[in-house]
Amino acid sequence: MMHNSLTAVNDSTVAGLGRLARFFGFSEVMGRLYGTLLLNPEPLSLDDLAGTLRISKGSVSMNMRDLERWGVATEVWMRGERKKYYRAESDLWQVIRNVLDSRERREVQMALQVLGESVEKLQSANDQLSAEDQELAKYYLERIDDLQAFFEFAQMALETVLGSQETLDFETVTKIEIG
Amino acid sequence: MMHNSLTAVNDSTVAGLGRLARFFGFSEVMGRLYGTLLLNPEPLSLDDLAGTLRISKGSVSMNMRDLERWGVATEVWMRGERKKYYRAESDLWQVIRNVLDSRERREVQMALQVLGESVEKLQSANDQLSAEDQELAKYYLERIDDLQAFFEFAQMALETVLGSQETLDFETVTKIEIG
DNA sequence: AGGTACATTCAAAACGTTCTGAACGCAGGG
DNA sequence: CCCTGCGTTCAGAACGTTTTGAATGTACCT
Numbered sequence: 514m515m516h517n518s519l520t521a522v523n524d525s526t527v528a529g530l531g532r533l534a535r536f537f538g539f540s541e542v543m544g545r546l547y548g549t550l551l552l553n554p555e556p557l558s559l560d561d562l563a564g565t566l567r568i569s570k571g572s573v574s575m576n577m578r579d580l581e582r583w584g585v586a587t588e589v590w591m592r593g594e595r596k597k598y599y600r601a602e603s604d605l606w607q608v609i610r611n612v613l614d615s616r617e618r619r620e621v622q623m624a625l626q627v628l629g630e631s632v633e634k635l636q637s638a639n640d641q642l643s644a645e646d647q648e649l650a651k652y653y654l655e656r657i658d659d660l661q662a663f664f665e666f667a668q669m670a671l672e673t674v675l676g677s678q679e680t681l682d683f684e685t686v687t688k689i690e691i692g
Numbered sequence: 693m694m695h696n697s698l699t700a701v702n703d704s705t706v707a708g709l710g711r712l713a714r715f716f717g718f719s720e721v722m723g724r725l726y727g728t729l730l731l732n733p734e735p736l737s738l739d740d741l742a743g744t745l746r747i748s749k750g751s752v753s754m755n756m757r758d759l760e761r762w763g764v765a766t767e768v769w770m771r772g773e774r775k776k777y778y779r780a781e782s783d784l785w786q787v788i789r790n791v792l793d794s795r796e797r798r799e800v801q802m803a804l805q806v807l808g809e810s811v812e813k814l815q816s817a818n819d820q821l822s823a824e825d826q827e828l829a830k831y832y833l834e835r836i837d838d839l840q841a842f843f844e845f846a847q848m849a850l851e852t853v854l855g856s857q858e859t860l861d862f863e864t865v866t867k868i869e870i871g
Numbered sequence: 872a873g874g875t876a877c878a879t880t881c882a883a884a885a886c887g888t889t890c891t892g893a894a895c896g897c898a899g900g901g
Numbered sequence: 902c903c904c905t906g907c908g909t910t911c912a913g914a915a916c917g918t919t920t921t922g923a924a925t926g927t928a929c930c931t
């Protein structure tokens with residue numbers, strides 16, 4: 514049994530990562546699994562994880578698969594062992610990039626596409642519209658313009674982060690300029 | 693009844709904002725209410741909203757209160773009217789800032805506080821630890837360092853966005869520099 | 872081939888969240 | 902001072918999500 518203080522720190526970190534996961538739209542269990550792995554120098558098996566977190570093995574199995582798919586944990590082959598072992602991807606910058614790249618990017622692009630289609634639809638329908646509807650269409654176009662600007666901003670921010678290909682130490686990032 | 697194309701655009705925009713709201717951890721209904729208001733030149737009453745979105749008045753009442761609390765919609769007094777009317781805050785930049793300021797900021801600060809406490813706890817317990825536990829504590833401190841760096845990065849990004857007090861046109865934002 | 876030790880799957884259950892609508896409260900008008 | 906029209910509340914229902922554990926699949930060992 515390890516010291517009290519280590520247990521306390523472990524607990525709050527695991528809980529915090531669960532929270533963070535939930536915040537990013539993942540399941541809390543995924544975050545806790547990641548936290549548990551992150552704080553273990555050695556890789557852990559599914560049974561280890563199920564035992565530590567007191568959840569069913571089935572749940573561990575499914576959630577670990579997701580974590581792997583997101584590039585947040587990696588399977589580790591232990592020779593002579595038949596169990597599956599996992600290790601946390603500890604380069605957080607890489608984790609963030611994985612998630613942003615495969616999820617937020619798509620989301621933003623879809624939004625921009627839908628907005629673009631809306632603009633087209635309104636423009637091409639314009640001469641079939643009553644005077645009243647034309648006014649409303651103009652109003653819609655203004656609002657859609659704002660939304661487009663917002664998503665373009667988001668897109669740019671994403672590309673900037675994703676574009677910095679080097680494994681960037683967070684510590685070295687000191688300033689973000691907008692302008 | 694308005695033209696077909698207007699209805700289609702309205703629908704997809706409202707749906708999209710519902711999606712966006714969900715993405716940011718709000719209820720989908722909040723997003724749809726905001727969308728409906730955003731696409732209406734005139735303020736709408738609770739009954740208008742309930743009717744348009746086909747949801748109960750009770751739900752509209754509660755969700756609109758939340759939207760107001762987040763600074764995303766505003767009540768509008770219509771003289772001679774006893775109904776409550778709402779208008780969307782249409783400055784998206786302002787909406788973002790409201791949300792980031794009252795929610796993400798706290799979240800990040802709490803995380804940093806917990807992490808700081810963890811570091812203290814580990815350091816002050818260090819001489820009571822067995823050799824083995826000391827090694828583990830060292831490992832924990834490395835992981836915690838990474839997490840701190842991540843949250844400090846997030847904090848800085850937030851402050852940057854929140855710091856730009858002028859009502860910034862998204863269009864004018866062309867570049868984010870990291871370095 | 873049979874047995875063992877694991878991982879995976881999935882239907883049912885537990886749980887949490889959101890919605891509804893009836894009941895209530897409140898204000899203004901007649 | 903009651904009636905009407907509105908907003909708010911909240912218990913229960915509906916719904917969606919997550920968890921569990923038993924059944925199943927799979928690979929290795931003897």
